[in-house]
Amino acid sequence: KASRQAEKRGWHLYLVGGAVRDLLLADRQKQVLLEDIDLVVDGFHKSADVGAGVELAKALQTIYAGGRLEVHGQFQTAALLWHKNPDLGSLWIDIATARTEFYPYPAANPEVEASSIRQDLYRRDFTINALAMRLTNPRVGELLDFFGGLLDLQSQQIRVLHANSFIEDPTRIYRAVRFAVRLGFEIEPQTESYIRYAIASGIYEQIQGKNGRAPALETRLKSELKYILQAPYWKPALQLLANLEALRCIHPSLELDENLWWQVRLFDRCLQKFDPQKTLEHWQMRLEVLIAYLAPEFRGKVANNLQLSADSIERLQNLDKAETNITKTLSALELKSEIVQLMRQYNLPTLILIAVKTSRPIRQKIWRYLTEWNYIKTPLNGNDLKALGYKPGKQFKEILDTLLTATLDGKIDNRESAEAFIAE
Ligand code: CTP
Secondary structure (H helix, E strand, O other), rough: OOOHHHHHOOOOEEEEEEHHHHHHHHHOOOOOOOEEEEEEEEEEOOOHHHHHHHHHHHHHHHOOOOEEEEEEEEOOOOEEEEEEEEEOOEEEEEEEEEOOOOOOOOOOHHHHHHHHHHHHHHHHHHHOOOOOEEEEOOOOOOOOOOOOOOHHHOOOOEEEEEOOOHHOOHHHHHHHHHHHOOOOOOOOOHHHHHHHHHHHHOOOOHOOOOOOHHHHHHHHHHHHHHHHOOOOOOOHHHHHHHHHHHHOOOOOOOOOOOOHHHHHHHHHHHHHHHOOOOOOOOOOOOOOHHHHOHHHHHHHHHHOOOOHHHHHHHHHHHHHHHHHHHHHHHHHHHHHHHHHHHHHOOOOOOOOHHHHOHHHHHHHHHHHHOOHHHOOOOOOHHHHHHOOOOOOOHHHHHHHHHHHHHHHHHOOOOOHHHHHHHHH
16 A cells, blocks of 8 residues: 555655564565565655655545654654554654755656665665665565675575674664564674774773763664573574674673673573563663672663663662662671661662672572562461551561561561460
């Protein structure tokens, strides 16, 4: 339907980017589910057509009754979002207008058309993402492959289109890693050398806002980190990022040495155990372990720059204080009840962040608190106390607290001893 709308107006429409790549990679026997579709409109010759992408999006919105429409930039790009449309399912469609010069000849002029779609594709990250499939007549279904993307798809290579690609957009380093690990491709050697050059030339300073703040870059880095750290392949991706020294984009001093790698994996096992329902944002927690490995004075700033959630920033800012308090206080505590009281001041994420980086004896105590001591129940609960004639109130709470302390410290272990303890 989008093609018909474009043809009616004398425009060309192309499917571009990830959708073309995924269609070409897909098993021919299986249906491909596209949730994110990028389209480019092109081939017009009147400057009035500059809003073609938006016009087409509006037409589709009318045809498919609904969908949320967002317009970005100077009327150049439109995004349409459907949640569970009966025909379309959940679908994002981005429609961009190819940047084009206006020529005084008909739209069908193939040179004009080819030059603007080519230009649009040339601005993209990798050859495998710079393929286009024509959706309009004539030659509907034709693949436009100006940069050897098809060959790279076949030989499984992640290759940039030009030497400056990573300098122009350092977040592409993370994208290269993401695609390489996700698709099982290799980062082509020349492309790898461009990555290493970009890192060695201090490109990460751009992201960290040293040359004037660059919030857009930080936002993009955050979304690439999220993509990677929530994917099933996050471990090999992290290793590849480290191997390319790309973790410096998070902070110049960040290195995935053996100790950090051990911490990251232990932390992940803790997350699986203590938060199987995934109520915490696991990708963000993984990022927190990396940031927690930095010297305390950098943690809050890095978390802030990456625009992590407020509680995550606060946790990282206060982690050093919490760790020092736990380490110092614990060594002087002998009673289980005192240890529980200390631990209860901190939430689960803070405790596991500290557990993975601290010494073994302290880790063991945190572990026992999280697995056992935190769940110890008193032999008498609130209802039992009511049945014994106690009225809810301040004293009631004190009795419950005292019972818990006595239980934790092994002074009582059944109803009789608990009742005798209260009477005393
Ligand atoms: N793109 C780019 N440089 C970036 C981000 C995106 O050139 N830093 C281009 C690529 O051509 C990419 C397209 O924009 O194919 C769409 O971006 P995105 O949706 O992020 O990537 P996809 O390739 O669709 O990947 P995925 O399947 O993971 O969504």
